[in-house]
Amino acid sequence: xxxxxxxxxxxxxxxxxxxxxxxxxxxxxxxxxxxxxxxxxxxxxxxxxxxxxxxxxxxxxxxxxxxxxxxxxxxxxxxxxxxxxxxxxxxxxxxxxxxxxxxxxxxxxxxxxxxxxxxxxxxxxxxxxxxxxxxxxxxxxxxxxxxxx
Numbered sequence: 001x002x003x004x005x006x007x008x009x010x011x012x013x014x015x016x017x018x019x020x021x022x023x024x025x026x027x028x029x030x031x032x033x034x035x036x037x038x039x040x041x042x043x044x045x046x047x048x049x050x051x052x053x054x055x056x057x058x059x060x061x062x063x064x065x066x067x068x069x070x071x072x073x074x075x076x077x078x079x080x081x082x083x084x085x086x087x088x089x090x091x092x093x094x095x096x097x098x099x100x101x102x103x104x105x106x107x108x109x110x111x112x113x114x115x116x117x118x119x120x121x122x123x124x125x126x127x128x129x130x131x132x133x134x135x136x137x138x139x140x141x142x143x144x145x146x147x148x149x
Contacts, residue, residue, distance in 0.1 A: 019043070019143050021103055023066050023088035023136035029101070031058060036090075036099055046088070048101035055094030064089040064098060065132035066139035068112055081118075083129070085110035085141050109144040 024038035024046050031037075034054040038046040050058060070083040084107045087100040112118045117138045118129040131139035 020140055021143060022138070022140040023063065023131075024101065025135070025137050026060050026063065026090070029060055029090075031060075034058060036060075036101060038101070040103075044104045046101045046103055047105045048088075048090075048099050050092070050097065050099050055092060055097050057093040058097075058099075059093045060099070061091045061093045063132075063134075063136040063139075064091050065130050066118075066136070066141075067131075068110060068118065068129045068141065070127040070129070081113040081129075082109070082111045082144065083127075084108065085143070088136060088139065090136075103143075110141040111144055112141050115140050 019042050021040060021042075021044070024040075029036050029038045029046070029048075034050040036046075036048040036050075040046070066088045067086040068083050069086055085103070086107055087102050090099050090101070091097075092099055112129055112131075115131075117131045117134050117140075119131070121128050121130060
């Protein structure tokens, strides 16, 4: 009977960290016909595409930013430094072109607690954290499970 208490208690916990991820380093991103991919050290893959017409020079020039949107419903799960990890954005060699990459092609419930490179911003409609001005590998976040739709 005792062996079932711990797993049951774990089910009652609202979120737990699944894995720490970070935006892919530029030299790890492969691209072909406007589709960009990067593998991770663990499970999963980063996937990105160029919006609109594929530019002639579609090589990645630099890292632009990573974005996490805080929950706006004000519910009990609106915990500081937690929200929905959205994407990592890169500047392409083609002037003015950006490319967004998503971890496993979706958004994730994530925490950036203890991650120093994220900056809080409040816009008219959203509260966000962004990570920019550093190497993409420094934009780390912890994926939280289960992901809430």
